[in-house]
Amino acid sequence: MEFISASGQRVPVEVSRRKGTRHLRLRLGHQNQVLASVPWQTSDRNVARFIEKQREWLDAQLVKVPPVVTLTEWLAQHPRMTASGDVLEVRIESSTRRRADYCFDAGGAVLVLRLPVVDEASLLQLTRRFAKDALHCRVAYHAKRLQLEYGAISVRDQSSRWGSCSSRRGLSLNWRLVLVAPELQDYVLLHELAHLTEMNHGPRFWALLDAYDPLRVAHEAALDACGAELMRVGRS
Incomplete structure (x- = not known):
């Protein structure tokens, strides 16, 4: 799964399904990937919909985070x-x-x-x-x-x-x-x-x-x- 930012950047999405979790949450990892923590039975389609709803927030975060460097x-x-x-x-x-x-x-x-x-x-x-x-x-x-x-x-x-x-x-x-x-x-x-x-x-x-x-x-x-x-x- 990928998120394509407003600038055209292709950002990997890593989905972590957790038992006992009730809410969908997003954050950026230290490889500037999207980390999605979701309830255990959440489908990929619903994850993708949630990420799309958070597009404005994700774009703003991706602009602010430092780049990954060797x-x-x-x-x-x-x-x-x-x-x-x-x-x-x-x-x-x-x-x-x-x-x-x-x-x-x-x-x-x-x-x-x-x-x-x-x-x-x-x-x-x-x-x-x-x-x-x-x-x-x-x-x-x-x-x-x-x-x-x-x-x-x-x-x-x-x-x-x-x-x-x-x-x-x-x-x-x-x-x-x-x-x-x-x-x-x-x-x-x-x-x-x-x-x-x-x-x-x-x-x-x-x-x-x-x-x-x-x-x-x-x-x-x-x-x-x-x-x-x-x-x-x-x-x-």
């Missing part, structure tokens, strides 16, 4: 990543090595991504490997400083979340955290570490997070402001 395109415009609380300049090099790897130059100020084949898939894979290493180190730093113990850490390609904390004290983090500013990366990590003590978003959780990050309100606002754009990196 990681290659993003780094060409923003050649930097975050690790250890610092911003590193990023340089991509073609390598004669059989396996992609990364190293540091200029006293650690430059991250060099060395790729046997310089293409989007290889760049994504290596960046995710770097993100795993960098985020593991930063979590360990904060946990030691705050005297916290955590479980396994996974770094994945979440569809919308920056991070989560499980009841087993495991942390799941979005690899795109290496693309945000250091203080915003730290905010997300501290948010998830606070869940090790408070597995909810009640008053005690927010009081604890305020103690961990006194500027958390400003950091939340800054992350909200850039989140829609960053969540669309590497999804094309």
Whole structure:
């Protein structure tokens, strides 16, 4: 199923049928696709009719959302990543090595991504490997400083979340955290570490997070402001 916008853009429609859902709802995903959540027995015809009724709203949303961009395109415009609380300049090099790897130059100020084949898939894979290493180190730093113990850490390609904390004290983090500013990366990590003590978003959780990050309100606002754009990196 597709939605054809007023500008002629062909937008994929993903339909999610849910038991217990009474209403039809639409939103845009981070690949700028239309996500339709509908009651279990809703026919494709009725979904299409509902989408057509929402045409004006969808057209307005599609004009406002940031474009989906490759990681290659993003780094060409923003050649930097975050690790250890610092911003590193990023340089991509073609390598004669059989396996992609990364190293540091200029006293650690430059991250060099060395790729046997310089293409989007290889760049994504290596960046995710770097993100795993960098985020593991930063979590360990904060946990030691705050005297916290955590479980396994996974770094994945979440569809919308920056991070989560499980009841087993495991942390799941979005690899795109290496693309945000250091203080915003730290905010997300501290948010998830606070869940090790408070597995909810009640008053005690927010009081604890305020103690961990006194500027958390400003950091939340800054992350909200850039989140829609960053969540669309590497999804094309």
